[in-house]
Amino acid sequence: MLKGFFEPSSIAVVGASRTPGKIGYEILRVLVENRRSGVYRGNLYAVNPRSDEMILGVPTYRSVLEIPEPPELAVIVTPAPQTPQALEDCGKKGIRNAVVISGGFAEVGGEGLSLQIRLDEVRRRYGIRVIGPNCVGVISPSTGVDTLFLPVEKELEGATYISSPRPKPGSVALSTQSGAFGVACLDYMYGEGIGLSKFISYGNKIDVDEVDVIEYLRDDPQTKVILIYAESIDRGRKFLELAREVAREKPIVVLKAGRTSAGAKAASSHTAAIAGSDVIYDAAFKQAGIIRVWDMEELFDVAKALAMQPPAEGENVAILTDGGGVGVMAADETEALGLKLAEFSPQTLERLRDLQRSDVIPPIASLTNPIDLTGSATDDSFIGALELILQDPNVFGVIVLALHHVPGVTSELPKRIAEVSRGYGKPIVAMDVGSSQYAVEFRKLFEREGIPAYPEPERAVKAMRALVRYGIARKSLKERSS
Amino acid sequence: MLKGFFEPSSIAVVGASRTPGKIGYEILRVLVENRRSGVYRGNLYAVNPRSDEMILGVPTYRSVLEIPEPPELAVIVTPAPQTPQALEDCGKKGIRNAVVISGGFAEVGGEGLSLQIRLDEVRRRYGIRVIGPNCVGVISPSTGVDTLFLPVEKELEGATYISSPRPKPGSVALSTQSGAFGVACLDYMYGEGIGLSKFISYGNKIDVDEVDVIEYLRDDPQTKVILIYAESIDRGRKFLELAREVAREKPIVVLKAGRTSAGAKAASSHTAAIAGSDVIYDAAFKQAGIIRVWDMEELFDVAKALAMQPPAEGENVAILTDGGGVGVMAADETEALGLKLAEFSPQTLERLRDLQRSDVIPPIASLTNPIDLTGSATDDSFIGALELILQDPNVFGVIVLALHHVPGVTSELPKRIAEVSRGYGKPIVAMDVGSSQYAVEFRKLFEREGIPAYPEPERAVKAMRALVRYGIARKSLKERSS
Numbered sequence: 034m035l036k037g038f039f040e041p042s043s044i045a046v047v048g049a050s051r052t053p054g055k056i057g058y059e060i061l062r063v064l065v066e067n068r069r070s071g072v073y074r075g076n077l078y079a080v081n082p083r084s085d086e087m088i089l090g091v092p093t094y095r096s097v098l099e100i101p102e103p104p105e106l107a108v109i110v111t112p113a114p115q116t117p118q119a120l121e122d123c124g125k126k127g128i129r130n131a132v133v134i135s136g137g138f139a140e141v142g143g144e145g146l147s148l149q150i151r152l153d154e155v156r157r158r159y160g161i162r163v164i165g166p167n168c169v170g171v172i173s174p175s176t177g178v179d180t181l182f183l184p185v186e187k188e189l190e191g192a193t194y195i196s197s198p199r200p201k202p203g204s205v206a207l208s209t210q211s212g213a214f215g216v217a218c219l220d221y222m223y224g225e226g227i228g229l230s231k232f233i234s235y236g237n238k239i240d241v242d243e244v245d246v247i248e249y250l251r252d253d254p255q256t257k258v259i260l261i262y263a264e265s266i267d268r269g270r271k272f273l274e275l276a277r278e279v280a281r282e283k284p285i286v287v288l289k290a291g292r293t294s295a296g297a298k299a300a301s302s303h304t305a306a307i308a309g310s311d312v313i314y315d316a317a318f319k320q321a322g323i324i325r326v327w328d329m330e331e332l333f334d335v336a337k338a339l340a341m342q343p344p345a346e347g348e349n350v351a352i353l354t355d356g357g358g359v360g361v362m363a364a365d366e367t368e369a370l371g372l373k374l375a376e377f378s379p380q381t382l383e384r385l386r387d388l389q390r391s392d393v394i395p396p397i398a399s400l401t402n403p404i405d406l407t408g409s410a411t412d413d414s415f416i417g418a419l420e421l422i423l424q425d426p427n428v429f430g431v432i433v434l435a436l437h438h439v440p441g442v443t444s445e446l447p448k449r450i451a452e453v454s455r456g457y458g459k460p461i462v463a464m465d466v467g468s469s470q471y472a473v474e475f476r477k478l479f480e481r482e483g484i485p486a487y488p489e490p491e492r493a494v495k496a497m498r499a500l501v502r503y504g505i506a507r508k509s510l511k512e513r514s515s
Numbered sequence: 516m517l518k519g520f521f522e523p524s525s526i527a528v529v530g531a532s533r534t535p536g537k538i539g540y541e542i543l544r545v546l547v548e549n550r551r552s553g554v555y556r557g558n559l560y561a562v563n564p565r566s567d568e569m570i571l572g573v574p575t576y577r578s579v580l581e582i583p584e585p586p587e588l589a590v591i592v593t594p595a596p597q598t599p600q601a602l603e604d605c606g607k608k609g610i611r612n613a614v615v616i617s618g619g620f621a622e623v624g625g626e627g628l629s630l631q632i633r634l635d636e637v638r639r640r641y642g643i644r645v646i647g648p649n650c651v652g653v654i655s656p657s658t659g660v661d662t663l664f665l666p667v668e669k670e671l672e673g674a675t676y677i678s679s680p681r682p683k684p685g686s687v688a689l690s691t692q693s694g695a696f697g698v699a700c701l702d703y704m705y706g707e708g709i710g711l712s713k714f715i716s717y718g719n720k721i722d723v724d725e726v727d728v729i730e731y732l733r734d735d736p737q738t739k740v741i742l743i744y745a746e747s748i749d750r751g752r753k754f755l756e757l758a759r760e761v762a763r764e765k766p767i768v769v770l771k772a773g774r775t776s777a778g779a780k781a782a783s784s785h786t787a788a789i790a791g792s793d794v795i796y797d798a799a800f801k802q803a804g805i806i807r808v809w810d811m812e813e814l815f816d817v818a819k820a821l822a823m824q825p826p827a828e829g830e831n832v833a834i835l836t837d838g839g840g841v842g843v844m845a846a847d848e849t850e851a852l853g854l855k856l857a858e859f860s861p862q863t864l865e866r867l868r869d870l871q872r873s874d875v876i877p878p879i880a881s882l883t884n885p886i887d888l889t890g891s892a893t894d895d896s897f898i899g900a901l902e903l904i905l906q907d908p909n910v911f912g913v914i915v916l917a918l919h920h921v922p923g924v925t926s927e928l929p930k931r932i933a934e935v936s937r938g939y940g941k942p943i944v945a946m947d948v949g950s951s952q953y954a955v956e957f958r959k960l961f962e963r964e965g966i967p968a969y970p971e972p973e974r975a976v977k978a979m980r981a982l983v984r985y986g987i988a989r990k991s992l993k994e995r996s997s
Contacts (some may be wrong), residue, residue, distance in 0.1 A: 054922075141879050187919070187953055189926035189960075194952040197920050211840030213890050216920045217948035221970070224950015264843060290840065295856050296847030302881035303839030328844065328973040329948070357785030358693030358772065361746060362810065365778030374777050397623050399784040408695050437669070438679050438698045440536075444671035466699035466811070468706015470676040471669055478671075488703070491810040 035241065035249040037130035038164060039173040039231060041105035042075045045128070047097060047119050048111035048135075049079035049088050056134060056182040057081075057110045058088075063179045065089045073177025078104055096122060103127035108170065108180050113137030116166065117151040124159025131156075132180050133165035139237050140167050153239045168236025169212035172219075174202035174229055175255060183216055203228010204257035205336045208246045210264050211303070212236060218262070221329070226480060227337055230255040244268050244275055251279045258339045259285045260332060264300040266314075273321045280322035281510045284339045284503045287323050288332045289314055322506035324499050331495055337485040338496035342460035344504030347429035349375035350497055351422045352403030354434035355410035355442060359466065359490045360403040363434055366494040372501060374402045381425040385418060393417045411441035416449050423457045430460040430500060432493050433484075437465050437475045444478060451482035460500045462486075464493040517723065517731040519612035520646060521655040521713060523587035524557045527610070529579060529601050530593035530617075531561035531570050538616060538664040539563075539592045540570075545661045547571045555659025560586055578604060585609035590652065590662050595619030598648065599633040606641025613638075614662050615647035621719050622649055635721045650718025651694035654701075656684035656711055657737060665698055685710010686739035687818045690728045692746050693785070694718060700744070703811070708962060709819055712737040726750050726757055733761045740821045741767045742814060746782040748796075755803045762804035763992045766821045766985045769805050770814045771796055804988035806981050813977055819967040820978035824942035826986030829911035831857035832979055833904045834885035836916035837892035837924060841948065841972045842885040845916055848976040854983060856884045863907040867900060875899045893923035898931050905939045912942040912982060914975050915966075919947050919957045926960060933964035942982045944968075946975040 044064060050057035067073040078100050079093040087093055094100050097107065097119070107123045109116060109131055116135050123131055138149035149166065156163045164170060170180030179199070187196035200222035207222075207229065209215035215234040222229060231253060235241050243266055250256045259279070266272050266289075276285050291300035292311045318325045324339075326332045350372055354360040367374055377385070377400075385404070388394045394417060395409035404422070406414045415435065422428050431454070435446060447463070454461050463479040463486040465472050472488070479486035487493040526546060532539035549555040560582045561575040569575050576582050579589065579601070589605045591598060591613055598617050605613055620631035631648065638645045646652060652662030661681070669678035682704035689704075689711065691697035697716040704711060713735060717723050725748055732738045741761070748754050748771075758767050773782030774793045800807045806821075808814045832854055836842040849856055859867070859882075867886070870876045876899060877891035886904070888896045897917065904910050913936070917928060929945070936943050945961040945968040947954050954970070961968035969975040 183920050184922060187925075189953060189956050194956060196951055196953040198951045209840075211838070211843075213838035213918055213920065214840030214844075214948075217838065217841070217918050220920065220949030220951045220954055224954075262840065264840070290843040290847060293847045293850035295850040296843050298883075299839075299843045299846040299885050299887075302883065303843055303887060328848070329971045330973070356693070356695035356699065357781075358691075358696030358744065358746070359699070361693075361772040361778050361781045361785055362696075364781040365772060365775045366810070368775035368777040401780075401784065403781050405781075405785060436695055436699050438665050438695065438702065440666060443669075466696075467680075467702030469678055469680045469702045471671055471678040472702055472706075474671050474676060489811045491812070 035162070035245060037105050037162070038132065038171050039178060040176050041130070041178065043078070043102060043104040044075060044106045044108060044178070045078040045080055045097060045100060045104040047080040047107050047109045047123070049081050049093065051088055059182045059184070060108060060110060060134070060180055061089055061091060063181065065091060067177035067179060076102070076104070097126050097128070098122055100126065105130060107131040109133045110135055113145065113148050117148065117155050120152060120155045120161065124155060124161055128161065130162050132168070132170045133163055134168060134170055134180060134182065136167040138166045149237065149239060156240060163240040164233065165236045166239065169215060169234045172199065172229065172232035174199065181216065198223040200227060200229040204230050204255060204340050205260060206231040206250050206253070206256040206258070207260045208243060209234050209262040211262060214262060218329070221333060225333055225337070226477070227333055242267060244271050247275050247279055247285070251283065257283060258336050259283055260336055261285065261287045263287060263289055264291045264303065273317050276321040276323050277510060281507060281514065285323045286326055286332060286335055286339070287318060288326050288329065322510045324502055330492070334487060334492050334496050335499040338462055338500055339503060341483050341485045342462065342500055343458055344507060345430040345460050345497070345501040346504050348501050348505070349373045349427055350430045350432060350501070351375050351428045352432045352434065353406070353415065353418055353422065354403060355406045355408060355439050356434060356436040357405045357407065359434045359436065359464070360405050363432055363490040363494050364403050366491045370494060370498045372494070372498055375425070375428045377402060377422065378425050378427060381421050384421050388417045408439040409441065410439055412443055412446045412449060415446060416453050419450060420453050423454060423459055428459065430497055432497050433461060433463045434490055434493065435463060435465055437471055444475065447475070447478040447482050447484065451484060460497065462493045462496045464488070464490055517644070517727060519587050519644070520614065520653050521660060522658050523612070523660065525560070525584060525586040526557060526588045526590060526660070527560040527562055527579060527582060527586040529562040529589050529591045529605070531563050531575065533570055541664045541666070542590060542592060542616070542662055543571055543573060545663065547573060549659035549661060558586070579608050579610070580604055582608065587612060589613040591615045592617055595627065595630050599630065599637050602634060602637045602643065606637060606643055610643065612644050614650070614652040615645055616650060616652055616662060616664065618649040620648045631719065631721060638722060645722040646715065647718045648721065651697060651716045654681065654711065654714035656681065663698065680705040682709060682711040686712050686737060686822050687742060688713040688732045688735070688738040688740070689742045690725060691716050691744040693744060696744055700811070703815060707815055707819070708959070709815055724749060726753050729757050729761055729767070733765065739765060740818050741765055742818055743767065743769045745769060745771055746773045746785065755799050758803040758805050759992060763989060763996065767805045768808055768814060768817055768821070769800060770808050770811065804992045806984055812974070816969060816974050816978050817981040820944055820982055821985060823965050823967045824944065824982060825940055826989060827912040827942050827979070827983040828986050830983050830987070831855045831909055832912045832914060832983070833857050833910045834914045834916065835888070835897065835900055835904065836885060837888045837890060837921050838916060838918040839887045839889065841916045841918065841946070842887050845914060845972040845976050846885050848973045852976060852980045854976070854980055857907070857910045859884060859904065860907050860909060863903050866903050870899045890921040891923065892921055894925055894928045894931060897928060898935050901932060902935050905936060905941055910941065912979055914979050915943060915945045916972055916975065917945060917947055919953055926957065929957070929960040929964050929966065933966060942979065944975045944978045946970070946972055
């Protein structure tokens, strides 16, 4: 259980520093801030062998052994050669969980490798759970645990800018083998408005790995979607068994890098990962109900869809748009990705024609799937058509491509779409092209209503495909287990 | 020649209105603004059959025939049934160029179809060049011609937001069969900071089509890259012949929608386009040196790269990064897209090792391609390594994945990269992940230096592939023609 990492009642920063910019200072600074703001509610201790003067107002000790209680979590940032001893002290003190941020172990070879072996030996002797070494650690937005040491702000041409922002709290968990990529992902999530439940980077993973992480996240009530960036998966069989079980309840999305021979070679220099045969990974993921994505953009597009919308119960989808061109592109992408354009029932078509006769849908609109309401569309045309196709039993999900540029579309549309789609249990994804203020705000309005909104038709279709794949996989996993 | 559309010395808006929000008002308003700001320097006339009172300060006439000179361009926005007569008047007046914005022709069938036939007959009789009908027309940022009628601002939850922005002036031309998609593209270009040279949407294209557009853009000194969104290409043979010739000088990038059977069916409802066999299109594009892209994001990512960087002379590229994970992903994408990771020469490797020995490159860096400078990288490590690999004859282009999050990377890097890469004639594309202020500004710094910068590794690799493809195609077209 990793509870002690994410919800500790007390934390000791071992190797705390008085010098701004140093890792041992930056980590403590973030934790102090989180305690000041009330997010982190536990005790905080600093350990610095040279002085017991308070750092940042935090009680400081020369050794872990002098702390008046055994902290639930130790964050170790001492130089690599001192790390085994620091962990030994933690063990003696009765500390059960340690994040070892320090680098200079197996990843540098030679002396580093033997240090890592010593560290592992200490860990085993005391039964301490260890995340790392050589990692950026963990973030739990709801409890204020945050071990990221990268500068939150940086200078750029004389001005100071936010450089490593944290996403807002939410329901998406991210587990990553690469620390730098993990930090970059947090920056991306922040901008995309995707909320984070838990973040974990485990670096050289001498102990805690993907399997432990998924086990923890399975039971974490805040996590609805589990994202994994991996270059290798070591306990493959166990991982797949567990994934199969977890995917019945929560979607697992994997970005597996090192999928080509060039990538695999690069991965082996990066994390000494044995990437393994990609064909085997692919088949295994599919069998375990894991949704595989191919790049970073898709990882988060899919995460957003799975966090906001129910999975689809079948592969037939409808496209509803006010822009013929984006409708054609989405139809192309739908077929290219192996989804199907639903054929509307005769009743649906007849009722759509009724709406056209009563001028709710413009006379020049095209009523077969994709429905092109044209630039003469109004909010009413969208809502009228959407309600009818949601009622059609052949439709399992709807992709709404709503270009805001047309005169008859207003900012009421997102709310009205959310209202009319309630109760059908069919997923909706939205799209509006553009970077104008209006486009940005319009997409935000959709997301405020729980409808993921994308800036390009193809991305909306990919998001819908994930909802379809997960829906079908989940159904089959549940059937097999019952 | 389409010069009269893009550089007219005088424009008449036929069907001008006094009512804000009406198409005949909005178009006149934009032109008046552009004349006021000094971008449009020609004369402006309004035609309104009901009153010759000035509209927006523009001299207004009851008929085109009463205007004191034959305007070089007429923009016709009268209701469809009155359009043939309006064009007839233009012909009598000696007007040679007309944009017919009005809809209600072939796209609605029936009576509309016969109106379109009449319009075409008038056009032929007088030899008037016509863009449209049923289109959004043209934009020429350098001369202030702009016939877009969509509301520039729209209300959203009580606030007024920019809704249909115009991109800054630049070197990318966009030709589009779909008006709504075109407007959405302008919105996207605005946000991406991609500069526009000319915009043209030709709707039902009774006269001006892709061929005319490419002929004009070939000789337009402002246009460096030609983008085309097409659902069908009617004069296929002529188009390909011309493209083959133009592509020797300027890259042509095509997003061909209706590539699947679902998309083709949607296209036929949208613009009555016969999409044709996609395999044939694909082969023909390749032979003509046309760069084909598969979605909107790629269209503009590629446009940016071609506008900013020279094409690559070969398919071997290098990847240089401070983030191992993004390096692995980029290596994957490189191989998946058919590019090759260059093998460095023994001299290059030896000199890289020298830099490592002198601590310019961190000791834990990996020096084979992709070069992973790791999170200990500094600006100096990037510059030192980049200079060496640019000198390597096996390297034809460099993908720089510079995660700004690492402490040693500063805002000086983009400028230094631009400086060190000057004179090699080898393309550079950059990438930094994130939406933090710093990430956004950091990418802008690269682009200010003429280096396109992307937010994801895969997009940077796709951009480089376009530079490679265009370089190879251009070379082969030149060889065949000499």
